[in-house]
Amino acid sequence: MTTFAESATSFISSRPNSALRARAWSTFESVGLPTTTDEVWRYAPLSELDLDRYAVPATPTLTPQSDFAVALGALAATVVRVLDGFLVDIGEPVEGVTVDLNPDLTTLDGDDPLERYASDAFALANVALCPATVVVTVAAGTNVDGPIVIVHSANASASFPRTHLVLERGANATVVEYYEGGANAMVAPVSEYRVADNASLRLVTYQRLDPTAWHVARTTGLLERDGRLSQAVLGMGAHYDRSRNDADLRATGAENELRTTFFGSGAQVHDFRTHQFHRAPRTRSTLLSKGAVADTSRSVYTGLIEIEKGAKRTDARQTNHNLLLSPDAHADSVPNLDIRENDVVCAHASSVGPLNALQRWYLESRGVTRSDAERLMIQGFFLEMLDALPPALAGLVEGDVALALASVPVSA
């Protein structure tokens, strides 16, 4: 039986850029997996994580995609398929959109990824073990009709998808990243999104992995002048679901809207980390995190708004609402502010509590049972995230969310 390290070493030696990968791997080994004594990993069930249960695949395992992925694709402008991190289908050609594989492992800024991800073990593993970077570029001034769908299927026991989305100056696009599969697997994606001057990216990430999966994701938005990133992250699946979503608002007028939602059942843990970094004047960020935990599941939301000196007239808002659906469920909310400029508007609010009783009564007085009313309202957290999508596609995801929630006993 091969260990995870053996499979990694063999993978690295077979790929381009093996020197950089080997450096990333040895940094990963010296950094080591985090432990729960590390505050930012405090709630992760790390004692259950045994890397030797996983092996890095040399090639993707081909399997048919799910009916849902097929239906999603049918409503898309184009579908890019990624299997176990390997790009297997670049989709139909769309005017102004290119899909490439880049063996280079630098960041979108052209920096050394070992510096960017210096102490992040899973991101370092991604640098070492991703097959290549999947790069989707929307050319300057292009307005893409219909969403670009990226279907990530995890069939191997470990996969490290690496994605760069680039919207050039004035480009406009909607992208859906969908993750499925992942039974008894670890999926550790790293994504970066560059939104150039006056460009606009609406992004929906729908994580619907198997309930046995470990999902550790990291995304970074790089926002240029008047660039706009509207990002929705829906965490439904996985045993441990961690999503770190950062935005670097580096030029005047950049705007980031981030909405995250999750539903926890069984012994799931949803762990959301955000960092909105305002480095330029008149930048705006709004963050809304809304989720529900049932059974013995738990959620963690930790968000940092950081405003650099000189980022005058920045407007940053952060809101987190958690819903407890069982006495054994638990939600933690830790908003943080680090502000080094006076001329700013900054607000944060968080709450842990039950559903709005009057809204629930209103639905009941229409003849809906209490449990259905609660289910509809919790489902509503997710539905509110989908307004970037065309109605047909939103409807499809709504149906899938409803299906996922239907099997869970809900009682607020």
Place this chain on the structure above:
Amino acid sequence: MTTLTISGLRVAVGGKEVLRGFDLTMNSGEVHVIMGPNGSGKSTLAHAISGHPGYEVLDGSVKLGDVELLSLSATERERAGLFLALQQPMEVPGVRLIDVLEAAGAEREGLAERMADEARRVDLRPELLHRFVNVDLSGGERKRAEMVQFAILRPRFAVLDEIDSGLDVDALGAVARRLAAATTEWGCGVLAITHFRRLLQELTPTTIHVVSGGRVVATGGPELSEVLERDGYEPFRVPNPL
């Protein structure tokens, strides 16, 4: 024929008794209007009989046929045949009306089409019903949207709280015509609460009840509205015992 019987109803809100022995009886297919000044207990009646949280029933009974509504949950009251249209219909973000109506028991087959037809009957653009429940709708649109709920759910009795507030004359006419049609379409009993007389020009009542101090102080035919027109509520005012 079914009867809605409210007898001796006493309700407190925030520890203060607002309804003090309210009695009213009406039959299916009839249109009753409750009129009274602000603070007379009209809205409390509507909320209490539909199980709104925060209304404490101290005594009395509300029966729909043989069924005592006050011992039922809000859901069960609707399912027993009672529908409430609110003065200010509530927003429920993230929830779609079609899903609510289906969960309430409406037949899914052709539901979207039936909703669109009913929307057109009250001059509401059907696409507004695709939004989340009452979200981003004007006050008048919300009331028309509730008429769509009403028409799909086909209750035996509908209680309409301040149905004319926030509605312009055209909208009020459309809503009143829909309610009137329901009295013959499925024998719906309509109990409309208002403090404006203009509703009576649109919705022809069988009976008018004047409410003051938390109880019905006068009941009569449409001619009662002429008395109200001439003399206002003052002749009906009862001394407040508190």
